[in-house]
Amino acid sequence: MSPLGNFKTNIKMTEELNLKELFANVVNFISRNNKLIFSIVLIGVIAVVVFQKLKTPYYETRAICMSGISEYERQEQVEDLSQRTAIDLINHLKINIENEDYSALTTLLGVDANIAATIKNIEAEQLSQEDMNEKFYALNKFEVSLTVRDNSKINDIQNGLIYYFTNNEFVKNYHERYSQSSDNIIEDIQDEMLLLANIRKEGAKNNLDISSVNVISDVEENSIISQMVALSQLREDIKTKQALLKPLVFVQNFAKVNQKEDDILVWTVLGAVLSFIFGLFIALIREVKIK
Numbered sequence: 001m002s003p004l005g006n007f008k009t010n011i012k013m014t015e016e017l018n019l020k021e022l023f024a025n026v027v028n029f030i031s032r033n034n035k036l037i038f039s040i041v042l043i044g045v046i047a048v049v050v051f052q053k054l055k056t057p058y059y060e061t062r063a064i065c066m067s068g069i070s071e072y073e074r075q076e077q078v079e080d081l082s083q084r085t086a087i088d089l090i091n092h093l094k095i096n097i098e099n100e101d102y103s104a105l106t107t108l109l110g111v112d113a114n115i116a117a118t119i120k121n122i123e124a125e126q127l128s129q130e131d132m133n134e135k136f137y138a139l140n141k142f143e144v145s146l147t148v149r150d151n152s153k154i155n156d157i158q159n160g161l162i163y164y165f166t167n168n169e170f171v172k173n174y175h176e177r178y179s180q181s182s183d184n185i186i187e188d189i190q191d192e193m194l195l196l197a198n199i200r201k202e203g204a205k206n207n208l209d210i211s212s213v214n215v216i217s218d219v220e221e222n223s224i225i226s227q228m229v230a231l232s233q234l235r236e237d238i239k240t241k242q243a244l245l246k247p248l249v250f251v252q253n254f255a256k257v258n259q260k261e262d263d264i265l266v267w268t269v270l271g272a273v274l275s276f277i278f279g280l281f282i283a284l285i286r287e288v289k290i291k
Helices: 003-032 034-054 084-098 102-109 151-166 169-205 227-244 264-290
Strands: 059-066 119-130 136-148 214-216 224-226 249-252
Touching: 003 034, 003 264, 034 264, 059 151, 084 102, 084 119, 084 136, 084 151, 102 151, 136 151, 151 169, 169 227, 224 227
Parallel strands: none
Antiparallel strands: 059 136, 059 249, 119 136, 214 224
8 A cells, every 4th residue: 555545544443533522522512510510401391391381472374355445446467466465464564463462452452451462463465366277377366374362362363454445545445335336236227237138128119129239248249239238247246245355254263273383393303302411511511610
Protein backbone atom coordinates (compact mmCIF):
# COMPACT_ATOMS: atom_id res chain seq x y z
CA MET A 1 0.00 0.00 0.00
CA SER A 2 1.28 3.48 -0.83
CA PRO A 3 2.11 5.99 1.93
CA LEU A 4 -0.91 8.08 0.89
CA GLY A 5 -3.18 5.06 1.27
CA ASN A 6 -1.78 4.28 4.70
CA PHE A 7 -2.28 7.90 5.73
CA LYS A 8 -5.97 7.85 4.69
CA THR A 9 -6.50 4.54 6.49
CA ASN A 10 -4.99 5.90 9.69
CA ILE A 11 -7.18 9.02 9.53
CA LYS A 12 -10.31 6.85 9.06
CA MET A 13 -9.38 4.62 12.01
CA THR A 14 -8.69 7.67 14.16
CA GLU A 15 -12.08 9.18 13.30
CA GLU A 16 -13.83 5.89 14.17
CA LEU A 17 -11.99 5.69 17.49
CA ASN A 18 -12.87 9.32 18.27
CA LEU A 19 -16.57 8.70 17.54
CA LYS A 20 -16.59 5.56 19.68
CA GLU A 21 -14.84 7.40 22.48
CA LEU A 22 -17.26 10.33 22.24
CA PHE A 23 -20.28 8.03 22.28
CA ALA A 24 -18.87 6.11 25.24
CA ASN A 25 -18.23 9.36 27.14
CA VAL A 26 -21.81 10.54 26.52
CA VAL A 27 -23.26 7.22 27.69
CA ASN A 28 -21.06 7.24 30.78
CA PHE A 29 -22.00 10.86 31.51
CA ILE A 30 -25.71 10.09 31.32
CA SER A 31 -25.24 6.94 33.37
CA ARG A 32 -23.43 8.84 36.13
CA ASN A 33 -26.15 11.51 36.26
CA ASN A 34 -29.17 9.44 35.31
CA LYS A 35 -31.09 10.17 38.52
CA LEU A 36 -30.67 13.92 38.19
CA ILE A 37 -31.44 13.99 34.44
CA PHE A 38 -34.52 11.80 34.55
CA SER A 39 -35.81 13.57 37.66
CA ILE A 40 -35.72 16.85 35.71
CA VAL A 41 -37.42 15.15 32.73
CA LEU A 42 -40.15 13.75 35.00
CA ILE A 43 -40.74 17.16 36.60
CA GLY A 44 -40.92 18.76 33.14
CA VAL A 45 -43.43 16.21 31.81
CA ILE A 46 -45.63 16.48 34.90
CA ALA A 47 -45.56 20.29 34.65
CA VAL A 48 -46.65 20.16 30.99
CA VAL A 49 -49.48 17.69 31.68
CA VAL A 50 -50.75 19.71 34.65
CA PHE A 51 -50.62 22.93 32.63
CA GLN A 52 -52.53 21.37 29.71
CA LYS A 53 -55.20 20.05 32.06
CA LEU A 54 -55.62 23.33 33.94
CA LYS A 55 -55.44 25.78 31.03
CA THR A 56 -58.59 27.14 29.41
CA PRO A 57 -59.82 24.56 26.86
CA TYR A 58 -60.69 25.45 23.30
CA TYR A 59 -63.03 23.92 20.76
CA GLU A 60 -62.81 23.78 16.97
CA THR A 61 -65.83 23.69 14.69
CA ARG A 62 -66.71 24.38 11.06
CA ALA A 63 -69.64 25.66 9.00
CA ILE A 64 -70.48 25.85 5.30
CA CYS A 65 -71.70 29.24 4.09
CA MET A 66 -72.62 31.13 0.97
CA SER A 67 -73.15 34.80 0.29
CA GLY A 68 -75.15 36.80 -2.22
CA ILE A 69 -72.56 39.58 -2.37
CA SER A 70 -71.17 38.38 -5.71
CA GLU A 71 -74.70 38.48 -7.13
CA TYR A 72 -75.24 41.97 -5.73
CA GLU A 73 -72.03 43.08 -7.42
CA ARG A 74 -73.12 41.39 -10.67
CA GLN A 75 -69.81 39.56 -10.50
CA GLU A 76 -69.08 36.73 -12.88
CA GLN A 77 -68.04 33.58 -11.05
CA VAL A 78 -64.48 33.29 -12.28
CA GLU A 79 -62.13 30.92 -10.44
CA ASP A 80 -62.20 31.77 -6.72
CA LEU A 81 -63.75 35.23 -7.11
CA SER A 82 -67.33 34.11 -6.56
CA GLN A 83 -67.15 34.32 -2.77
CA ARG A 84 -63.98 36.37 -2.38
CA THR A 85 -65.59 39.46 -0.82
CA ALA A 86 -67.41 37.40 1.83
CA ILE A 87 -64.25 35.42 2.62
CA ASP A 88 -62.20 38.60 2.98
CA LEU A 89 -64.80 40.10 5.32
CA ILE A 90 -64.58 37.13 7.68
CA ASN A 91 -60.79 36.88 7.54
CA HIS A 92 -60.59 40.59 8.33
CA LEU A 93 -61.93 39.78 11.81
CA LYS A 94 -58.63 37.99 12.55
CA ILE A 95 -56.95 41.39 12.96
CA ASN A 96 -59.12 42.21 15.98
CA ILE A 97 -58.85 38.66 17.34
CA GLU A 98 -55.05 38.60 17.15
CA ASN A 99 -54.87 42.03 18.79
CA GLU A 100 -57.43 40.92 21.40
CA ASP A 101 -59.49 43.98 20.53
CA TYR A 102 -62.71 42.51 21.88
CA SER A 103 -64.46 45.88 22.07
CA ALA A 104 -64.20 46.18 18.29
CA LEU A 105 -65.46 42.60 17.87
CA THR A 106 -68.38 43.42 20.16
CA THR A 107 -69.38 46.28 17.87
CA LEU A 108 -68.84 44.39 14.61
CA LEU A 109 -70.67 41.23 15.66
CA GLY A 110 -73.30 42.87 17.84
CA VAL A 111 -72.57 40.51 20.74
CA ASP A 112 -71.65 40.95 24.40
CA ALA A 113 -67.99 41.41 25.34
CA ASN A 114 -67.84 38.04 27.11
CA ILE A 115 -68.97 36.31 23.90
CA ALA A 116 -66.43 38.18 21.74
CA ALA A 117 -63.67 37.26 24.20
CA THR A 118 -64.30 33.54 23.67
CA ILE A 119 -63.21 33.70 19.99
CA LYS A 120 -59.69 32.32 19.63
CA ASN A 121 -59.53 32.19 15.84
CA ILE A 122 -61.72 32.37 12.74
CA GLU A 123 -60.87 31.71 9.12
CA ALA A 124 -62.81 31.37 5.86
CA GLU A 125 -61.69 29.35 2.85
CA GLN A 126 -63.14 28.96 -0.64
CA LEU A 127 -64.58 25.51 -1.39
CA SER A 128 -63.64 23.95 -4.71
CA GLN A 129 -64.36 20.81 -6.68
CA GLU A 130 -62.27 18.71 -9.03
CA ASP A 131 -63.66 17.98 -12.48
CA MET A 132 -63.01 15.07 -14.85
CA ASN A 133 -59.85 16.75 -16.15
CA GLU A 134 -58.41 17.03 -12.63
CA LYS A 135 -58.91 20.76 -12.71
CA PHE A 136 -60.24 22.50 -9.63
CA TYR A 137 -62.94 25.13 -9.94
CA ALA A 138 -64.53 27.27 -7.24
CA LEU A 139 -67.96 26.54 -5.83
CA ASN A 140 -70.40 29.24 -4.74
CA LYS A 141 -69.82 28.21 -1.11
CA PHE A 142 -67.03 28.58 1.42
CA GLU A 143 -66.05 27.01 4.72
CA VAL A 144 -65.61 28.91 7.98
CA SER A 145 -63.37 27.42 10.69
CA LEU A 146 -64.02 28.71 14.20
CA THR A 147 -62.00 28.16 17.39
CA VAL A 148 -63.63 29.21 20.67
CA ARG A 149 -62.83 28.93 24.35
CA ASP A 150 -66.47 28.33 25.30
CA ASN A 151 -68.49 25.90 23.17
CA SER A 152 -71.78 27.23 24.56
CA LYS A 153 -71.20 30.52 22.68
CA ILE A 154 -70.93 29.01 19.18
CA ASN A 155 -74.55 29.77 18.25
CA ASP A 156 -74.20 33.39 19.49
CA ILE A 157 -71.10 33.86 17.34
CA GLN A 158 -72.92 32.42 14.31
CA ASN A 159 -75.72 34.97 14.79
CA GLY A 160 -73.03 37.62 15.26
CA LEU A 161 -71.54 36.82 11.85
CA ILE A 162 -74.96 37.27 10.23
CA TYR A 163 -75.27 40.61 12.04
CA TYR A 164 -71.77 41.56 10.86
CA PHE A 165 -72.63 41.00 7.18
CA THR A 166 -76.11 42.50 7.37
CA ASN A 167 -74.88 45.74 8.96
CA ASN A 168 -71.76 46.22 6.87
CA GLU A 169 -72.29 49.49 4.97
CA PHE A 170 -70.77 48.19 1.72
CA VAL A 171 -72.87 45.03 1.74
CA LYS A 172 -75.99 46.85 2.93
CA ASN A 173 -75.83 49.40 0.08
CA TYR A 174 -75.25 46.73 -2.55
CA HIS A 175 -78.06 44.58 -1.14
CA GLU A 176 -80.52 47.47 -1.20
CA ARG A 177 -79.63 48.34 -4.79
CA TYR A 178 -79.89 44.67 -5.78
CA SER A 179 -83.34 44.35 -4.19
CA GLN A 180 -84.51 47.55 -5.83
CA SER A 181 -83.28 46.53 -9.27
CA SER A 182 -84.82 43.07 -8.86
CA ASP A 183 -88.18 44.67 -8.01
CA ASN A 184 -87.90 46.86 -11.11
CA ILE A 185 -87.15 43.87 -13.34
CA ILE A 186 -90.04 41.88 -11.86
CA GLU A 187 -92.35 44.84 -12.46
CA ASP A 188 -91.18 45.09 -16.09
CA ILE A 189 -91.75 41.37 -16.58
CA GLN A 190 -95.25 41.66 -15.12
CA ASP A 191 -96.02 44.51 -17.54
CA GLU A 192 -94.64 42.50 -20.46
CA MET A 193 -96.72 39.45 -19.48
CA LEU A 194 -99.81 41.62 -19.18
CA LEU A 195 -99.12 43.06 -22.63
CA LEU A 196 -98.74 39.58 -24.12
CA ALA A 197 -101.96 38.47 -22.44
CA ASN A 198 -103.82 41.43 -23.94
CA ILE A 199 -102.36 40.70 -27.39
CA ARG A 200 -103.59 37.14 -27.17
CA LYS A 201 -107.05 38.31 -26.08
CA GLU A 202 -107.23 40.70 -29.00
CA GLY A 203 -106.11 37.95 -31.33
CA ALA A 204 -108.79 35.64 -30.00
CA LYS A 205 -111.44 38.32 -30.55
CA ASN A 206 -110.33 38.75 -34.15
CA ASN A 207 -109.97 35.01 -34.76
CA LEU A 208 -106.19 35.38 -35.16
CA ASP A 209 -103.98 32.44 -34.23
CA ILE A 210 -101.05 33.90 -32.31
CA SER A 211 -100.33 30.85 -30.18
CA SER A 212 -97.21 30.30 -32.25
CA VAL A 213 -95.49 33.42 -30.87
CA ASN A 214 -92.42 31.76 -29.42
CA VAL A 215 -88.86 32.38 -28.30
CA ILE A 216 -85.91 30.00 -28.14
CA SER A 217 -85.00 29.03 -24.59
CA ASP A 218 -81.42 29.51 -23.41
CA VAL A 219 -81.61 26.18 -21.60
CA GLU A 220 -81.42 24.04 -24.73
CA GLU A 221 -80.78 25.42 -28.17
CA ASN A 222 -83.49 23.41 -29.86
CA SER A 223 -86.22 23.70 -27.24
CA ILE A 224 -88.91 26.26 -27.92
CA ILE A 225 -91.21 27.67 -25.30
CA SER A 226 -93.73 30.43 -25.29
CA GLN A 227 -92.79 33.93 -24.26
CA MET A 228 -95.26 33.78 -21.37
CA VAL A 229 -93.58 30.70 -19.90
CA ALA A 230 -90.10 32.13 -20.45
CA LEU A 231 -91.01 35.38 -18.72
CA SER A 232 -92.69 33.50 -15.89
CA GLN A 233 -89.60 31.37 -15.34
CA LEU A 234 -87.38 34.44 -15.36
CA ARG A 235 -89.62 36.20 -12.86
CA GLU A 236 -89.64 33.24 -10.47
CA ASP A 237 -85.86 32.86 -10.78
CA ILE A 238 -85.35 36.49 -9.79
CA LYS A 239 -87.81 36.16 -6.90
CA THR A 240 -86.00 33.05 -5.63
CA LYS A 241 -82.62 34.76 -5.72
CA GLN A 242 -84.05 37.85 -4.07
CA ALA A 243 -85.53 35.77 -1.23
CA LEU A 244 -82.63 33.39 -0.64
CA LEU A 245 -79.47 35.29 -1.52
CA LYS A 246 -78.84 37.00 1.81
CA PRO A 247 -75.54 38.71 2.65
CA LEU A 248 -74.59 35.59 4.62
CA VAL A 249 -76.40 32.24 4.63
CA PHE A 250 -75.37 29.19 6.62
CA VAL A 251 -75.80 26.15 4.39
CA GLN A 252 -74.64 24.06 7.35
CA ASN A 253 -74.49 25.58 10.82
CA PHE A 254 -71.42 25.35 13.03
CA ALA A 255 -71.24 21.84 14.41
CA LYS A 256 -71.92 21.54 18.13
CA VAL A 257 -68.71 20.22 19.70
CA ASN A 258 -68.15 18.99 23.24
CA GLN A 259 -64.71 17.44 22.83
CA LYS A 260 -62.09 20.03 23.70
CA GLU A 261 -58.94 20.31 21.62
CA ASP A 262 -55.56 20.09 23.29
CA ASP A 263 -51.96 19.46 22.25
CA ILE A 264 -51.05 17.40 25.30
CA LEU A 265 -49.14 14.74 23.34
CA VAL A 266 -47.12 17.21 21.31
CA TRP A 267 -46.32 19.42 24.30
CA THR A 268 -45.48 16.41 26.47
CA VAL A 269 -42.92 15.16 23.96
CA LEU A 270 -41.52 18.65 23.50
CA GLY A 271 -41.38 19.17 27.27
CA ALA A 272 -39.56 15.86 27.74
CA VAL A 273 -36.96 16.74 25.08
CA LEU A 274 -36.35 20.23 26.48
CA SER A 275 -36.20 18.88 30.05
CA PHE A 276 -33.67 16.24 28.97
CA ILE A 277 -31.45 18.90 27.37
CA PHE A 278 -31.81 21.09 30.47
CA GLY A 279 -30.95 18.09 32.68
CA LEU A 280 -27.78 17.43 30.67
CA PHE A 281 -26.77 21.06 31.11
CA ILE A 282 -27.35 20.98 34.90
CA ALA A 283 -25.46 17.70 35.23
CA LEU A 284 -22.53 19.11 33.25
CA ILE A 285 -22.38 22.19 35.47
CA ARG A 286 -22.46 19.99 38.58
CA GLU A 287 -19.57 17.82 37.36
CA VAL A 288 -17.49 20.87 36.46
CA LYS A 289 -18.02 22.29 39.94
CA ILE A 290 -17.06 18.98 41.60
CA LYS A 291 -13.84 18.80 39.60
